[in-house]
Amino acid sequence: MTMRDPTTNPCRLCAPLGASLVFRGISGGMPLLHGGQGCATYIRRYLISHFREPMDVASSSFGEQAAVFGGEPNLHAGLDNLIRQYQPALVGVATTCLAETIGEDVPAMLRRWRMQHPDGPELVPVSTPSYQGSHVQGFHAAVAALVAHFAEPMALERTVALFPGMISPADLRHLREIAAGCGIEPILVPDYADTLDGPTLSEWTPLPTGGTTIADLRRLGGCRAGIQLGRCADPDPAAVLTAHAGTPASTLGLPLGVRSTDAFIQALTGILGTVPAPWLAAERGRLLDAYVDGHKYAAGARVAVVADEDLAAALAGWLTEIGCRVVLVGSGGRSGRLLSAVAAAGGPGDAAVADQDHAALADLIAAAQPDLLIGPSKCAPAARALDLPLVRCGFPIHDRLGAQRLLTVGYRGTLRLFDEVVNTLLARKQAGSEVGHAYL
Ligand code: SF4
Structure with a gap:
């Protein structure tokens, strides 16, 4: 099989997208992208189609002049406008590819703006060149920037x-x-x-x-x-x-x-040194009970997983836990840690393939001959071409409703996913049977 250059239907999305998501998770937080307007429009479209919520992303709106001579006046004007309209408590300023390419020194620009506006909101810059990192790296870079901005040694609390x-x-x-x-x-x-x-x-x-x-x-x-x-x-x-x-x-x-x-x-x-609440043990017990009920349908099923690296590793470990045969763990991420993360989660590290695009992954999925595919909406074309059921999981999910309500973590989230995976396997088996359906 030949591997394509990873540019056809990429798994990696724009780095400032991840940063924008982080700043939307801060009370009174507002993302501002330093660069062209199209970047903010693209990111808004992606996030809104997944979360189905309004998602404003401001832009310093580079034109030709800013692209040649630098965008500091645009950034300062953008901050003034944003504060007038939204009155944010914090502005997270993420760079786009263009701002990074021309070498904009955003921290210095923000310091100069601060000198004129000592009472303005918190300003947190983060460098997010998409040609170096993905949406996931942009996400972690923004969290790291928040930590670096706020954290300092202090008296310990019980948290x-x-x-x-x-x-x-x-x-x-x-x-x-x-x-x-x-x-x-x-x-x-x-x-x-x-x-x-x-x-x-x-x-x-x-x-x-x-x-x-x-x-x-x-x-x-x-x-x-x-x-x-x-x-x-x-x-x-x-x-x-x-x-x-x-x-x-x-x-x-x-x-x-x-x-x-x-x-x-x-x-x-x-x-x-605390003790878990009894409801956690009860949920664990219900999950184990479900495993007992459903293991004979899940055991041995061939499953391919496509997701961002950490979700892919977690899914691979869990699928192995329930007796599925994980035949592919594909991701666009390139942290260099996917294989070890899959192994640490209890999954088959040798099935892990990182730094891929969806076109290459479609070939790998076809070769692995799974019974089931787990991945985001971007896997839908491959699933359709290969006549495979697709359990939607991860980001983005833009062709189904309820991505924001998909619970996947904890015993409760695992139970929800277990039911969905087992029922999808059963539906596939029943669809190919002459009887159609049967009592379990
Ligand atoms: S130019 Fe860069 S920052 Fe802008 S949308 Fe494209 S990948 Fe994202």
Whole structure:
């Protein structure tokens, strides 16, 4: 099989997209892209089609003159306009490819703006050249920039910094619940559970309510520990917290499946010596009961996974846990850690293939001959061409409703996914049978 240059239907999206998502998860936070307007339009379109929520992304709106002589006047005017219209508590300034290519020194530009506006909002710059990094790297870079901006050594509190990675609003909400069940009120960075999955409002508000507060960001240095969920995070915000405040860091896989959720709960309870709430044991028991009921349908099924690296690793580990045969773990990420992350999650590291585009992955999926494909909407053409069922998972999901409500983490999220995977396998088997359907 020949491998194509990874430019046909890429798995990697724009780096400032991930940064914009992070800044939307800060209370009163607003993303501003330093570059051309088209970048902001593209990112808005992608995020809105996945989350089905309004998503404003400001732009310093480069024209030809700014592209040649530099965009500082545009950035300063953009900040003035944005503050007049939105009155944000924090502006996250992410660079686009053009700004990076002409070498814009955004931190220096922001310092000069600050001298004229000492009472303005918090300004957090982050370098996000898409030709170097993906949406996932942009996401982690923005979280790391927030940590570097706010964290400093201080007196310890009974709390933990939790860096969840790029997961759904429903997942974020459930992580908070699990932490509460372990006796911890974590500082979750970012937290777009409410800002990107909020109720319908009768009146327009410039910024949605919810998100990690700036007061909490200022408390990061007082956390007993920093936990990064996802072993492929580059940069790793928990390591940045260690560098700035001396906070002990640990890196875990996404809590998907019994083993990895157990590990997450053990890590949380170990920090403060707390005891998990009984409802966690009850949910674990219900998940094991479901495994008993469904294992004969899942066992031996050939499954191909396509996702961002940390989700791909977690899915591969969980599918192995339920007895599926993981025949491909494909990703566009290029952290260099996918294979080890898959192995650490308990999956088959030798099935991992990183740094791919969807065209190349379609060939790999065809060669692997799976019974089922798990991946984002961008896998739909391959699934259709190969007549494979597709369980949608990850980002982006723009051809189905409810991506923001997809719960995947914890015992509860695993149970939801287990039912969906087993039922999809059953539906495929029944569709090919003469009888059609049968009692299980
Ligand atoms: S030019 Fe770069 S920053 Fe802008 S949309 Fe394209 S990849 Fe993203």
